Amino acid sequence: MRIPVSALVGLVLTGGFFLMAVFAPWVAPYGMAEIVGDVWEPASAEHWLGTDNIGRDLLSRIIFGGRTTIVIASLATMLSFSLGAILGFSAAVAGGWVDQAMSRLNDLIMSIPTLIFALVVLSVMPVTLPVLILVMGLLDSTRVFRLSRAVAVDINVMDFVEAARLRGEGRLWIIFREILPNALSPLVAEMGLRFIFAVLFLSTLSFLGLGVQPPASDWGGMVKENKDGIVFGIGAALWPAAAISALAISVNLVADWVLNRTSDLKGGRGG
Amino acid sequence: MGPLVILVARRIALGLLLLLAVSVLIFIGTQILPGDVAQSILGQSATPTALANLRRDLGLDDPAWLRYFRWLFGVLTGDLGQSLANGQDIATEIGHRLGNTLFLAFWAAVVAVPLAILLGLVAVRFRNRWPDKLISGVTLASISLPEFFIGYVLIFLFGVKLQLFPSVATVHDGMSLLEKLNAIALPVAVLTLVVLAHMMRMTRAAILNVMQSAYIETAELKGLSAFKVIFRHAFPNAISPIVNVVMINLAYLVVGVVVVEVIFVYPGMGQYLVDHVAKRDVPVVQATGLIFAAVYIVLNLVADVVAIVSNPRLRHPK
Numbered sequence: 001m002r003i004p005v006s007a008l009v010g011l012v013l014t015g016g017f018f019l020m021a022v023f024a025p026w027v028a029p030y031g032m033a034e035i036v037g038d039v040w041e042p043a044s045a046e047h048w049l050g051t052d053n054i055g056r057d058l059l060s061r062i063i064f065g066g067r068t069t070i071v072i073a074s075l076a077t078m079l080s081f082s083l084g085a086i087l088g089f090s091a092a093v094a095g096g097w098v099d100q101a102m103s104r105l106n107d108l109i110m111s112i113p114t115l116i117f118a119l120v121v122l123s124v125m126p127v128t129l130p131v132l133i134l135v136m137g138l139l140d141s142t143r144v145f146r147l148s149r150a151v152a153v154d155i156n157v158m159d160f161v162e163a164a165r166l167r168g169e170g171r172l173w174i175i176f177r178e179i180l181p182n183a184l185s186p187l188v189a190e191m192g193l194r195f196i197f198a199v200l201f202l203s204t205l206s207f208l209g210l211g212v213q214p215p216a217s218d219w220g221g222m223v224k225e226n227k228d229g230i231v232f233g234i235g236a237a238l239w240p241a242a243a244i245s246a247l248a249i250s251v252n253l254v255a256d257w258v259l260n261r262t263s264d265l266k267g268g269r270g271g
Numbered sequence: 272m273g274p275l276v277i278l279v280a281r282r283i284a285l286g287l288l289l290l291l292a293v294s295v296l297i298f299i300g301t302q303i304l305p306g307d308v309a310q311s312i313l314g315q316s317a318t319p320t321a322l323a324n325l326r327r328d329l330g331l332d333d334p335a336w337l338r339y340f341r342w343l344f345g346v347l348t349g350d351l352g353q354s355l356a357n358g359q360d361i362a363t364e365i366g367h368r369l370g371n372t373l374f375l376a377f378w379a380a381v382v383a384v385p386l387a388i389l390l391g392l393v394a395v396r397f398r399n400r401w402p403d404k405l406i407s408g409v410t411l412a413s414i415s416l417p418e419f420f421i422g423y424v425l426i427f428l429f430g431v432k433l434q435l436f437p438s439v440a441t442v443h444d445g446m447s448l449l450e451k452l453n454a455i456a457l458p459v460a461v462l463t464l465v466v467l468a469h470m471m472r473m474t475r476a477a478i479l480n481v482m483q484s485a486y487i488e489t490a491e492l493k494g495l496s497a498f499k500v501i502f503r504h505a506f507p508n509a510i511s512p513i514v515n516v517v518m519i520n521l522a523y524l525v526v527g528v529v530v531v532e533v534i535f536v537y538p539g540m541g542q543y544l545v546d547h548v549a550k551r552d553v554p555v556v557q558a559t560g561l562i563f564a565a566v567y568i569v570l571n572l573v574a575d576v577v578a579i580v581s582n583p584r585l586r587h588p589k
Contacts, residue, residue, distance in 0.1 A: 108292050111571070113526040116544075116563045120300045123548040123556040200417050204530055207419050208545050223419055227534075230423050231438050233431045241420035248415035256411070 003257070010253025017247050020063055021070040028060035033215050040226075040234045049239050053225050058236055061222060062243055068218040069244070072133060073198035079137030080194060084144025085187060089175045091145070092152035103149065110142045115204065122210050132211060136198055143197075147190055151183045192255030196248045203244050219244045278579050286572040293564050294346070298339045300560075301553050342557070351558040356550045361558050365540065369562065371442060372532070372539035375455055376524050379462035383524075384517055387467050391474025391513075392506065396497055398479065406475075410468035418527060422461045422534040429457060440535040458535045465527050466520040473516040477509040484508075511581035518574030522567045529563075 003011070020027055029048075030036050034056060041051040049058040091102040109117070118135055125131050155161060161178050169177075203220030205211035212218045217225065219240040226237035326332055333341075345352060351361035394403045430438030436456040446454070481487065482505050490504045529541030536542070540559055547555040 108289070108296065111289055111568055112293055112296065112564045113522075113567050115526055115529060116560050116567075117297075117300065119529075119544060119548045120297055120556055120560040123551055123553060124301050196415065200415075203417050204419075207417075208530070208533060209549055210545075220417075220419075223423070227419075227423065230426050231431060233427070235427055237423055238420070238427060241417065241423060245412075245416045245420050248417075249412060252411060252415050 006253050007257035010250040010257070013246065013250035014254055017066060017250070018070065021067040024063050024067040028057075028063040030057040030060040032056075032060065032064040032217075034060070040229050040236055050236060052222070052236055053229065058239060061217065062219070062240055065217050065219045065222050065240060066243060066247075068212055068216060069199060069202060069220070070247075072129065072136075072212070072218065073195060073202055075133045076136035076140065076198045076202070077191065077195045079133060080140035080144050080198075081187070081191060083137065084141035085148040085180075085183075086175070087141070088145040088148030088150075089152045089179050089183070090171070092149050092156050093171055093174055093179070095156075099149075102145075106142050106145050109139070110146070114139050114201065118201075118205065119208075119210065122205075127210055127213060129212070132202070132205070136201055140194060140197060140201075144187075144190065144194065148183060148187060151186055152179050155179050155182050189255060189259040192251050192258065196251050196255070199244060199248055199251075275579065279576055282572065282575050282579065286568060290565060290568055293568065294343060294561055295339065297557055297560050297564065298335075298342060301557055302335055346558070346561065352554040354547070354552055354555050356547065356552045356555075361555055364543065365558060365562065368538060368540045368543050371537065372525075372528055372541065374442075374451070375440075375458055375532070375537060375539060376462070376521070376528055378452065378455060379459045379466070379524055380521055382459055383463040383466050383470065383520070386463065387470035387517075387520075388474050388513065390467070391471045391478065392501055394471065394475045395478045395482065395501055395505075398475075403475075406471060410472050413464055413468040418461060418465055418530045419534055421464050422457070422531060425457050425460055426534075438535075440537040442538065455535075455537070458531050458537060461531050461534070462524055462527055466524055469523075470516055470520050474509075474513050477512040477516070478505050480512075481505045481508045511578055514577045514581065515574045518570050518577065522570035522574075525566045525570070526563065 035054060036057050037047060037051045037055045039051065039053060039055050041047060041055070043050045047057050047059065049062070052058050052061055087102065091099045117139060121135055122131075125135070156179065161174060164174055164178050202211055202218060203223070206218050206220030207224050209224060212221050214221065214225075222240035223237045226234075226240075229236050230238075331338070342352075349362055351365065353359065354361055354364070390406060394406045397403050426438040429435045437454055438457065440454050440458050442451050442454050478501065482501075487500060487504055490500045495503075528539065529544060531537070532539045532541035533545055540562065544556065544559040544563070547559070
């Protein structure tokens with residue numbers, strides 16, 4: 001198996017970001033909320049990226065912030081995947097009016113822009129981490145639902161599913177033992193894209209002040225904290241924003257490659 | 272013409288139904304929590320009697336469906352209620368800001384749409400060569416970059432370092448069109464970059480699809496230049512999918528405007544929505560949320576109608 005250069009770069013960077021998130025306290029030179037210098041110090045040997053709006057080490061903040069961003073985005077992606085896939089498969093297997101009702105409800109939710117819907121809900125909900133993960137996961141599960149239903153509808157008419165039905169297996173068996181293993185490869189490719197969406201969405205919410213609340217901070221929140229420096233020519237806000245972009249681009253490179261590989265294997269078993 | 276009219280009418284009716292359903296959904300979205308508006312006006316220390324009085328005055332004791340219909344009726348008659356935060360009439364405030372937001376989105380569309388189509392044509396002309404590859408690379412980057420990254424980089428470069436454009440987009444009625452355009456130059460640039468990639472890629476795909484037809488081969492064999500083949504023979508037949516993509520991106524533009532307005536402190540609907548979400552000002556959030564959703568749905572509706580009307584197979588059914 002040859003891995004193209006772009007995918008290799010993506011894999012290395014994505015791995016790097018995840019390792020950084022896991023080992024944040026050991027990698028970061030200073031503590032997350034530790035005030036170590038003046039406001040917006042320029043880059044120096046002690047502070048590689050300078051300091052932030054209240055004198056914390058920017059590099060350390062980015063390392064810890066990456067942990068927050070990656071953990072929340074991963075949890076939201078897992079939620080949207082398990083929910084969207086199970087409901088999507090169920091709709092496809094059940095068929096008939098159940099399928100119709102679920103699909104139309106899904107269309108309805110998808111017809112409202114995600115950001116707008118999230119803002120409406122967050123105007124009454126307390127902005128805490130579980131709520132954020134729940135809102136992001138639920139709204140994004142509509143996309144997963146649509147894809148997994150489409151995939152499952154195709155698999156549902158295959159002979160082996162029919163055979164399972166005839167030997168009297170229940171719906172749960174059909175969903176988890178017949179459809180899920182065969183639908184896995186297109187879903188895995190999609191997972192990368194959903195993860196990117198979750199990262200960008202969380203960053204946007206935090207940037208608007210409606211995501212992760214201080215003193216904890218994710219990358220979007222750090223952009224918000226440091227954005228006032230921009231008009232004085234202080235680029236501190238650009239670093240966390242660049243980190244978001246770098247993470248999104250590297251995951252995209254990997255997802256692109258997985259997507260190409262799975263679509264090359266038309267009709268195959270998708271190994 | 273008969274079946275076409277029926278198709279279009281059915282799509283429009285479906286759109287209206289969808290709008291109604293969306294208004295229900297937005298209303299439900301703000302009713303999830305048991306905590307209510309009276310509590311958020313008076314704060315945690317309010318006495319139970321004061322709370323009960325205010326609830327009665329605001330009509331919060333009525334069942335949810337009654338409050339929904341009262342709200343919907345208000346919206347349909349142009350009465351969006353009062354803001355909880357400052358008691359101002361929401362409709363007047365929105366009337367002002369909606370104009371600003373549409374002004375921004377309009378100019379972004381004026382720049383982005385022709386540019387995207389032109390670049391799409393260039394990508395087709397040089398497909399699989401470096402201009403095409405460069406364009407796909409930029410596309411990948413632009414779907415990965417958050418709006419605020421592009422926004423602040425542009426502010427940093429053109430607003431602060433080069434001092435070419437203002438970094439804060441303030442507009443008011445006293446400004447001439449040229450002054451306004453100068454003020455919104457950077458936000459327009461950000462919005463353009465955000466929607467450009469997708470439109471360009473879809474334009475490229477739509478034209479490439481047409482390029483496989485036999486009449487394109489004929490045109491090539493006649494010895495026409497590559498640009499002439501694309502412009503005169505391929506492009507007119509790809510217009511319908513392109514218009515569709517353009518409308519979908521315009522719908523996205525209206526939503527993307529939310530973040531861009533916050534970046535540039537632009538006095539539009541997005542800024543208004545975000546400010547009032549933080550203040551938990553439910554009536555404002557409901558009204559602005561509904562308007563954003565409505566614009567989004569209507570633009571998607573227009574995209575579908577255009578697709579129906581411009582499809583000759585539907586115009587002359589067998």
